[in-house]
Amino acid sequence: MKEKRIFNRVPVFNDGQIDKQVERQVRFLKAVHPQLEDSHWNEGRIELRPVKRDSNLKDYLRSYGSWHLGEKDVAELKKFLNAINGKGVDLYFSAFAFDYSMDVYKKDGTRYEKGKVNIENALFTSILAADFDGITAEEFQREKQRLLDIGIETIDIFSGHGWQSIILLNHRVSDKEILKKFTTLMLMKGFRVDSAIVDAARVLRMPYSFNTKALDKKTKYYDSINPQIIATTDHCWTERRYHVAEVFERLNGLPDVIKQNKALTDINLKAIYTEPLADTKKRTEKKVKQDIEIVEIKQIDVENLKTVYKMLDFERLPMAIQKILAGTQERLRNKVMFFIIPFLRNKLGLDIKSIIEIMTIWGERCTPILDADEIKKEVNRIYGLGFQGKHGVYTQELFQAYGYLDFDQYKIEDEIKITNSFFDDFADLPDASIRIFLSMKLAAELGEVKEFSKKDIQRFANMSERTVERNIKVLVAKKYVSKRRSNRRNGEAYVYYPTPYFSTGEGFSSFGNALVDKMLKELTDGEMKLYCYLRRKSGNQEESFWASQKHIADQIGKTQQGISLLTDNLDKKGFVKKITEDDGKVKRNRYDLKF
Structure with a gap:
């Protein structure tokens, strides 16, 4: 371990030292946010957030942000570091890249601050992070050795009062709960990690800066006489990157450790022991029985499922989704439906008709078999709830049964x-x-x-x-x-x-x-607009679409006469087959899509 550097006041860097600080921070940021090296700047912005610890500091400090660490961005980073040079400021970096253009609001109606990562605008991360706080260097070395023993190397940052271990990933993870899942798994395996690293809005201690909490009266480290200002730096470096599923698989190979992280308070003890012992035992036995009921699915017949789910590109689906569609045990059905229906709707963009067809097949593969009418009713109900995310909640039970789900895998x-x-x-x-x-x-x-x-x-x-x-x-x-x-x-x-x-x-x-x-080569602008609309309304399937010409005209800003002409043209060019049917009372048009 490198020697801890402690000061009584925040050091003031000269220009040469600032240049060195910039060089090291750029190297670190490109490691944890590899998109910053890409030539295209709009892949997702990162944030460096200054947090004031010195109450005498009245300056307004704006976060530094960048999409791409080019020459101009590095120059701006130097200006930013000069602005906080020698001041009682802690510096943090965003674990997730985020969408800078998104204007989002909190539940209380107030607007999130522009330029800062939050739970709504977070896009993806390329790291897994663990905080080991309040342990000695020797204790941390034992924790690190456990990871090395299963082949996981980390970048380790001394944060001033503990260590931060970062696992570099070789791909982007857009699952906003990935840090929570990782922290939960680490705790299950007995690692002494901080349970607070759980959300996509998390900012982490930036190395090559200073921990100035000793200047903050609100922290337990405050010291008005002899404050300890601690330099933060890397203690171990690696270039090795992993797939997130590989990390989870290696950690899952470790035995679970039941560990009480916090001592029970008197109130907690009272709450537990007011329940009769017999009832406590019965409840515990029931929980154990429920846990045993979750069966881990290890193998499925992919070739058969490809034939059954012919409306899906089955092999491209993440393995966990494939396992779910192979059939679900009784206890997990509701959780599966609340997860998979939003996935099919929002991630794959399927229409309700296709989702009902898929879920009916799924129901037939469950034990016992689910009634098709009940499936249809549930799909309509859950679909109608209008979940906004790309999928429902992938619960711990689903994780236990089907394994880690890489939401970026389906391409x-x-x-x-x-x-x-x-x-x-x-x-x-x-x-x-x-x-x-x-x-x-x-x-x-x-x-x-x-x-x-x-x-x-x-x-x-x-x-x-x-x-x-x-x-x-x-x-x-x-x-x-x-x-x-x-x-x-x-x-x-x-x-x-x-x-x-x-x-x-x-x-x-x-x-x-x-x-x-x-379309670009063969259709006019108006024909292209109409054909795109027909494709969208047919659910992207090569099938028939029924609608009155007046309805279509209203939807795409045309006249009814114009729609009649455009559909005739699409018919002549072979994009649709226009069929007019007359039942003696009203004429109806049907459009069979050809592409």
């Missing part, structure tokens, strides 16, 4: 995803804006360009400069496209890019790259 290749709110806005979006948006999404998906100049948009959308200027404003106003200032020496005031993150509360629709390319 749809060769498709673009479009939030369903985009289609809901069709009545207000000009036809040409649909072509612009789809051409930008396709070019970005194919990796041709991530940030578009107006000339790029003209080229990909095959439009005039004036048409692009008029329609890009609408997409920016609706927040489907974002913009940022460009290098004016290139003759462009702004560059544009499809907004990378959107709420999945309304679900999304997937369009194959080949289909989008075909």
Whole structure:
């Protein structure tokens, strides 16, 4: 262990020392947030948060934030560190990258502060973190050795009054409860970690700064006579990265340790022992019985399930989802339904008809078999609750039965995803804006360009400069496209890019790259708008869609006569088969989608 460096006042760095501090912090930030090395700056912002400990310090301190640690960003970091140089300030970094553009509000109606990570705007993390607080160096070394024994290396930061161990991941985890799951598992295995590291809004002690809690009257470390200002630095470094499932599997290989972390208070003791001993024993036996009832699913017949769930790309689903769809034991059914129905709706963007079909098949594979009418009733009920997240709660019981669930694992290749709110806005979006948006999404998906100049948009959308200027404003106003200032020496005031993150509360629709390319080449702007709407309303399935021309006209901002003409054109071009049926009372149109 490195020697602890203690001062009686916050050291003031000279310019050379600040440069060294910047160099070390940049190295650390790129390790824990590898997206900062990417060439595209809009992958998710990180925050360095200064927390005042000295009550005499009246300056307002704004957080430092960055999407990409380029030359200018590093220069801004140096300015930021100079601003807190020699002051009684603690420095923390965000464990999660977040969406800076999102304006979100707390339950009490107040707005979250701009530029700070919170539970709503958090996007993803590339680390797992554990705090070992209030233990000696020798005790921490024993905790670390347990991780080394199972092949897990960590970056270890001395935080001033303990240690912080960081496991680097080789991928992004968007599960906002991953820190809670990791902390829970570490506690189960007997590690002496701080139970407070549980949420995506967590900020962690920044190394190469100072712990100045001794200046804060609100902390137990306060000392008005001889405050201990402690330098924070790394005590162990590693470049090794892991998949999160690998970390959980290795930890699960350790025996569970039942450990009472906090002594019971008199009130707690009284509450426990007011219950008769016989009842306590009965309740304990019941709990043990319930725990035994959870069966861990280890193997499933994937080939058979692929055939059964032909409406899904089954092999691309995370293994835990595959195991769930193989059938669920009786005790876990309700938990599974509250988890999987929002997953199918919001993560995969499926319509209710497809979800009912999938859940009916699932019900047939449960023991005992679930009634199809009851399944349909439950799907309608849970679907109607309108869960906003990408999935329901993946509970500890589900984790025990089906293992760790990597929510980032399901990747749809060769498709673009479009939030369903985009289609809901069709009545207000000009036809040409649909072509612009789809051409930008396709070019970005194919990796041709991530940030578009107006000339790029003209080229990909095959439009005039004036048409692009008029329609890009609408997409920016609706927040489907974002913009940022460009290098004016290139003759462009702004560059544009499809907004990378959107709420999945309304679900999304997937369009194959080949289909989008075909639409851009063969359809007019109005035809493309109508076909996209039909695809969205059919649930992305190649099947029939029924609707009156008046209803469609109202939904996409057209006249009924215009819809009649456009559907005729789509029929001629082979995109739909338009069928008019007359039952003697009213004529109805049916549209069979061909792509």
